[in-house]
Amino acid sequence: MPTASVRALEHPTCEEIRLEGVLHALSDPMRLQIVRFLWRLGEDEEAPCSAIELVVAKSTTTHHFRVLREAGVINQVYRGTAKMNALRRRDLDTLFPGLLGTVLAADAIQCERDG
């Protein structure tokens, strides 16, 4: 079994991450759904794009993942045919302590409220 090829992707450094960009990335229901999914995985755990059931065209999914990556919310890396995604928890928590957790708690409250 050969090691799956790993290709890198452009990511913003911590200094380049902007609060407005992060908030904008999180202000879309579909992207919030992606982040919620990744949040529920363990620390540093990855998931391929295909692991999340989104009711839109594949190309639209690609777009949303890219917005999250470019805002600095997620880390993406190609592994073989898959593109693995993980939250940049540590980076975000260092930059903006508690932000991600608070937003996701608010999201959980709203999901509960919506039923």
Next chain:
Amino acid sequence: MPTASVRALEHPTCEEIRLEGVLHALSDPMRLQIVRFLWRLGEDEEAPCSAIELVVAKSTTTHHFRVLREAGVINQVYRGTAKMNALRRRDLDTLFPGLLGTVLAADAIQCERDG
């Protein structure tokens, strides 16, 4: 000295406030600046739109205040010739505990970082 006339404006009820809408409202630098300003005032304190120095046309300012009101972030009321603005701290903190505080703390960190 006559009491200034008070006219009401449409606001979303707490049930109508959406997390995505709040995050979107906060994801613009100009609007973040407005919220930061209102946050620094005391609890329940109001300020007229003109109290905040924004480097855009008046009509653009009006637009941003409206976005914040329609998202449920601020409360607006006419008092005489002025339109007074206040953060809906209590409402937001009840709906999404800690959210506003965490975002504003993150904003403070970023302002510090930007110098």
Next chain:
DNA sequence: CAATTAATACGATAGTCTACGTACTACGAC
């Protein structure tokens, strides 16, 4: 009533955002 102040409304424009479908690439399995 006239003047001043605070803010809105309107209309235009340039740009962004979300979404789609189709065609394509990269990799792993056979």
Next chain:
DNA sequence: GTCGTAGTACGTAGACTATCGTATTAATTG
């Protein structure tokens, strides 16, 4: 090499956004 899977690229349509300038409304002051 061929096939299937995972995801990208591209072009596009429609909706929304940010901005402006000008004209206008509403209330207070004189």
